[in-house]
Amino acid sequence: xxxxxxxxxxxxxxxALIVPVPETDHLVAWHxxxxxxxxxxxxPAHVTVLYPFVPPNLIDADTIVGIEAxxxxxxxxxxxxxxxKWFGDEVVWLExxxxxxxxxxxxxxxxxxxxxxxxAGEHPDTVPHLTVVDSRTGDPERKREAAADLAAVLxxxxxxxxxxxxxxxxxxxxxxxxxxxTLPS
Numbered sequence: 001x002x003x004x005x006x007x008x009x010x011x012x013x014x015x016a017l018i019v020p021v022p023e024t025d026h027l028v029a030w031h032x033x034x035x036x037x038x039x040x041x042x043x044p045a046h047v048t049v050l051y052p053f054v055p056p057n058l059i060d061a062d063t064i065v066g067i068e069a070x071x072x073x074x075x076x077x078x079x080x081x082x083x084x085k086w087f088g089d090e091v092v093w094l095e096x097x098x099x100x101x102x103x104x105x106x107x108x109x110x111x112x113x114x115x116x117x118x119x120a121g122e123h124p125d126t127v128p129h130l131t132v133v134d135s136r137t138g139d140p141e142r143k144r145e146a147a148a149d150l151a152a153v154l155x156x157x158x159x160x161x162x163x164x165x166x167x168x169x170x171x172x173x174x175x176x177x178x179x180x181x182t183l184p185s
């Protein structure tokens with residue numbers, strides 16, 4: 001599979017492997033718009049598999065083949081987001097249950113791409129999560145209100161059937177899909 005060399009791709013400074021969760025897009029987008037001074041969210045609702053990943057200028061056909069190999073044998077799965085959680089008092093997130101499938105995806109990618117540790121090794125025991133509001137967004141009171149609003153509409157059931165390679169830059173957003181990998185049933 002050829003890697004795009006479009007204008008946005010050439011400007012991208014980061015890449016990530018994510019699991020999109022479209023069932024939560026409306027919740028995440030609404031709260032990000034309400035709490036952010038930035039124009040739009042730069043990444044859709046997702047659970048991160050591996051970030052940071054290969055620098056965009058180094059992504060090539062071998063990278064794509066490596067991702068496919070790491071995903072071999074992985075099938076689609078269901079999960080439920082039923083609880084709002086916090087990292088400190090800065091980040092509001094939704095907890096996926098079960099989370100083992102997400103952990104397995106991260107472990108498979110780290111095994112295949114050992115130079116790319118989750119969050120650059122800052123968090124050795126990576127916790128699968130779907131960030132709704134991060135440390136760059138909103139004041140503490142508004143974050144608490146968002147957490148309460150989210151708790152009132154949970155649970156959200158999701159079917160996870162793809163992994164997406166995205167590239168972009170948070171400061172220059174938005175992130176774009178480089179390619180997508182479908183997980184078979």
